[in-house]
Amino acid sequence: MNPNDTIVACTTPSGHSSVAVIRLSGNQAIPFLQKIFKPAQPTVEYESHHVYYGQAVDPKTGEKIDTALAVIFDKPNSYTGEDVVEVSCHGNPLIVDRLVRTFNELGARIARRGEFTRRALINGKIDLIQAEAVLDTVNATCEQARRLAILQYEGKLSEKIYDIRSKIVDALFLVEADIDFPEEEGVEYDRGRVVTSLIGIVNEIDELLKGASVGTKIKSGYRVLITGRANVGKSTLFNRLVGHERAIVHEKPGTTRDFLEESMQIGDIHVLLYDTAGVFNKATGPDEIAQQRTKVLIQNADLILMMFDGSESMNEEDIHLYNLVKNRPKLLIVNKIDLNVRLSNETILSDSIKISAMTGKNIDTLEDGIKRSLAPDNLTHDVLITRHRHIDALTRARKCLVDAKSAPTIETMAYEMHCALNEIGELTGHVLRKEILDRIFEEFCIGK
Ligand SMILES: Nc1nc2c(ncn2[C@@H]2O[C@H](COP(=O)(O)OP(=O)(O)OP(=O)(O)O)[C@@H](O)[C@H]2O)c(=O)[nH]1
Numbered sequence: 183m184n185p186n187d188t189i190v191a192c193t194t195p196s197g198h199s200s201v202a203v204i205r206l207s208g209n210q211a212i213p214f215l216q217k218i219f220k221p222a223q224p225t226v227e228y229e230s231h232h233v234y235y236g237q238a239v240d241p242k243t244g245e246k247i248d249t250a251l252a253v254i255f256d257k258p259n260s261y262t263g264e265d266v267v268e269v270s271c272h273g274n275p276l277i278v279d280r281l282v283r284t285f286n287e288l289g290a291r292i293a294r295r296g297e298f299t300r301r302a303l304i305n306g307k308i309d310l311i312q313a314e315a316v317l318d319t320v321n322a323t324c325e326q327a328r329r330l331a332i333l334q335y336e337g338k339l340s341e342k343i344y345d346i347r348s349k350i351v352d353a354l355f356l357v358e359a360d361i362d363f364p365e366e367e368g369v370e371y372d373r374g375r376v377v378t379s380l381i382g383i384v385n386e387i388d389e390l391l392k393g394a395s396v397g398t399k400i401k402s403g404y405r406v407l408i409t410g411r412a413n414v415g416k417s418t419l420f421n422r423l424v425g426h427e428r429a430i431v432h433e434k435p436g437t438t439r440d441f442l443e444e445s446m447q448i449g450d451i452h453v454l455l456y457d458t459a460g461v462f463n464k465a466t467g468p469d470e471i472a473q474q475r476t477k478v479l480i481q482n483a484d485l486i487l488m489m490f491d492g493s494e495s496m497n498e499e500d501i502h503l504y505n506l507v508k509n510r511p512k513l514l515i516v517n518k519i520d521l522n523v524r525l526s527n528e529t530i531l532s533d534s535i536k537i538s539a540m541t542g543k544n545i546d547t548l549e550d551g552i553k554r555s556l557a558p559d560n561l562t563h564d565v566l567i568t569r570h571r572h573i574d575a576l577t578r579a580r581k582c583l584v585d586a587k588s589a590p591t592i593e594t595m596a597y598e599m600h601c602a603l604n605e606i607g608e609l610t611g612h613v614l615r616k617e618i619l620d621r622i623f624e625e626f627c628i629g630k
């Protein structure tokens with residue numbers, strides 16, 4: 183992969199659409215455009231950040247390919263930091279392929295996955311955390327994830343990491359001054375001061391790591407599980423929440439065996455909703471396996487919707503299940519309130535949300551309850567870690583700092599602090615490891 187090549191790719195999805203955008207980046211982007219694009223107003227010199235209307239033509243034959251708009255971004259004020267050209271044409275694969283092929287024949291190389299963003303990173307337009315945020319912005323599946331991705335792209339998390347980095351550098355300065363100039367006056371090494379600042383930095387990393395569980399959940403989705411004994415109306419509620427007839431509903435108990443999972447948004451929260459097999463006594467064969475699976479899912483859920491049938495009194499199966507979820511985060515739900523209420527357990531009646539999954543009554547109250555249970559004030563922070571790569575790098579940096587704190591000699595202390603800086607550098611991309619970059623940019627689409 184030659185970093186000096188001019189690269190080209192279509193940045194919009196393939197298929198038919200009203201408009202498609204082809205992007206070029208590199209030294210030859212503007213000369214290549216000039217060979218293909220004929221502006222309606224003859225122009226000798228294109229101005230940066232201006233849009234030109236004209237025709238895209240085949241430079242060999244002069245044949246018109248499409249009408250088009252061209253935008254020029256002179257380096258360094260572009261996405262990649264290089265000269266960038268974007269050509270908007272009609273979104274027909276025939277036109278898009280023809281234009282990309284023509285640029286390719288002129289000498290532009292077809293861009294790899296994420297190569298535009300990778301160039302932005304190499305050219306210092308963004309750091310690695312921001313590059314990942316580009317991907318997160320494209321892939322965000324709920325409002326919370328989108329907000330977080332935008333904040334990270336703006337550099338909020340990076341700022342925090344740079345702040346931690348500069349505190350390590352300051353502490354290291356004290357240590358190294360003593361190694362280099364042990365006799366020098368005024369730069370006396372004060373181990374206590376270094377240790378205090380190391381403790382402070384470790385605490386800041388711990389704060390970040392604490393928020394990581396929320397951050398990663400926002401991205402991957404909170405697991406919300408509907409459970410209850412057979413026939414209480416779990417699948418009816420599941421269908422109601424996902425908005426279509428996803429699960430089979432039947433008056434016969436034991437309808438659902440394999441659990442169902444649907445990705446959805448409740449409010450601005452990404453939820454993975456599960457419908458599970460009802461739990462009942464004396465289950466055998468496949469029913470028994472299904473119930474074991476329900477029990478495993480209960481252990482891994484972020485929120486359990488524990489459902490009772492309001493039209494029947496509680497039985498020992500309800501109590502058995504209730505005991506299973508007692509110490510888990512949960513909402514109690516009494517269903518079938520469109521019928522005569524026969525459930526008489528005071529505690530359950532007073533602590534529960536009463537709904538009719540069949541008619542839809544009080545489903546909005548239930549959705550509010552789910553939102554409130556899942557989303558504490560987690561987004562009062564601008565800085566939340568959402569990636570396992572970040573968790574790993576910070577955990578490794580933290581370990582180095584803890585080791586530095588108790589290092590037997592000043593030299594080993596300095597060594598550990600350098601290691602911590604290295605980990606932080608990998609996190610931000612200032613220490614570049616090709617295999618890490620390859621892995622990250624492999625997730626991107628071509629044209630980004
Ligand atoms: N009247 C009334 N009937 C309901 C309500 N919710 C579900 N039902 C009925 O209860 C029966 C069982 O509903 P399902 O949604 O299949 O119950 P389930 O809990 O998924 O049952 P299993 O998968 O067998 O454990 C069906 O006949 C539903 O129509 C409700 O709110 N009111």
Ligand SMILES: [Mg+2]
Pocket residue numbers: 416417418429430431437438457458460
């Ligand atoms: Mg069911």
